[in-house]
Each structure stands twice: as C-alpha cells, then as structure tokens.
Amino acid sequence: MNLKKTLVALAAAAVTTFSVSASAEKLSVAATPVPHAEILKFIKPKLAKEGVDLDIKVFTDYIQPNIQVAQKRMDANYFQHQPYLDEFNEGRGTNLVAVTGVHVEPFGAYSSKIDSLDDLKDGAVVAIPNDPTNGGRALLLLQKAGLIKLKDASKITATPRDIAENPKNLDFKELEPATLPRILDQVDLALINTNYALEAGLNPTKDALVIEGSDSPYVNILVARPDNKDSEAMQKLAAALHSDAVKQFILDKYKGAVVPAF
Secondary structure, eight states: OHHHHHHHHHHHHHHHHHHHHHHOEEEEEEEOIIIIIHHHHHHHHHHHHTTEEEEEEEOSSSSHHHHHHHTTSSSEEEEEEHHHHHHHHHHHTOOOEEEEEEEEOOOEEEOSSOSSGGGOOTTOEEEEESSHHHHHHHHHHHHHTTSOEESSTTOTTOOGGGEEEOTTOOEEEEEOGGGGGGGGGGSSEEEEOHHHHHHTTOOHHHHOSEEOOTTOSOEEEEEEOTTTTTSHHHHHHHHHHTSHHHHHHHHHHHTTSSEEOO
C-alpha cells in the first residue's frame, strides 16, 4: 500500500513538473559575455519560478545582437547603451526600443607601456573603438583628461576628424571594439569598453589610467521591439533586472567596474 502511494505521489509530482515546464514562456536574449550574460544567468532561476524560460545567447560583437532582435530571431538583447542604439537604428533603418536601463560600465583608457597619461610621448599611437558612439565616447574621455580638444566639446559621435587641438600629435587608430584588448601591447594607449576589458582580465578601477566618473550617461539597456517590449515575460525580465538581488550581485562581483543604474 505504501509503495503504491509513493508511486502515485511521484507520478503526480512528475506531471506537475512537466506542466510548469510546458507552460513556461521562452524568452531569448542576446548578450555579450561580461557582465551582461553573467547578470542574466544570475536571474535565470528566479525567472523560471515566475514561468519565464530565459534562453541566453552569448555574442562577442555589437552588431549581431541587434540584427537578431530586429529580424525576430531573438526577443531581446542586453549589451548596449542608448546612444549606440540610436545610432544603430538610424544607420540600419531598424526600430529597436529600450525597455529599461540596468547598469553603467565606466569607460576607461589602458596601456601596457606607460603608468600615467603624462608619460604619453609625442606621436603616441592611441586605439579607439571604430563605431561612432563609442569612438566619440573615447574622444570625450581624452578631452576630459586634457589630451585633446574637440571642435564641438559635447559631440557624442565625434571622430578624430573632429579634433581641434592635439598638442601631443597623437596618432589615432579606429579598430573593432572587441579587438582592442588583444592589441594593447601593440599601441601606446587603448580606450576599451568595460565588458571587453573585464573579459580580458583587466580591472577598470585599478588598471585604467583614466576612467569615466559615476555620472556617465551611457547606461546599458535591455532592448526589444515595439511589438514585444510590453509582453508579460519581458516585463518580468525587466523587473528581475531591477531587483535588490541584482543590485547586490553587481556591487559584490564587479566592485565598481560595473555600477547599478537603478
């Protein structure tokens, strides 16, 4: 009799588990490895309890995550800030939208050859991202550090052609953002997005020769399409990303290299 009851209980539990799993809504999100995918993996169990099966796909570039969402191959992405999204939408004719802001990754300048920006020699080679918004962000940081002056001091899409004063005759090289950590020993200075710096084992708060302050306007956002941004699953994801648990996770794991924006 006891064995029969046990088998019935196990069968009921299996049916319940299957029903919960079957009813879970799948939500696919494209993300760069650090910190975005790590944060998503942290909240995956919480979302599963709320009926959302979070499917995380990791990308190492800044182009495909937006294309995948725009073409409805994925539901959302989490890797970029609003200025980059605006520039992408304008350049590609897409209509992706921000769902919510999550964190800031203070942008920094790194070198394996010098210990201070004062040591930069005349004609030093400086590598910056080759996309307009992050390239402009790099130049604005160098301007703030006193190394250059731009024609328009507030232009977020500035390029080297917009430099008005360059007293050290710095030689700027515009390169794919993901490659910048790998060529650090080939240039005098490289301005690197924090996600790529962290992946390369750099510590922005310790290794950067100059870094953005906490007032950086470049908040990393969860991005979707107009047709799915308000879906129940998307809103559950947004709420989870704004939880106290995520805030503490970011503070504990990244120790200032990534800062909560909520």
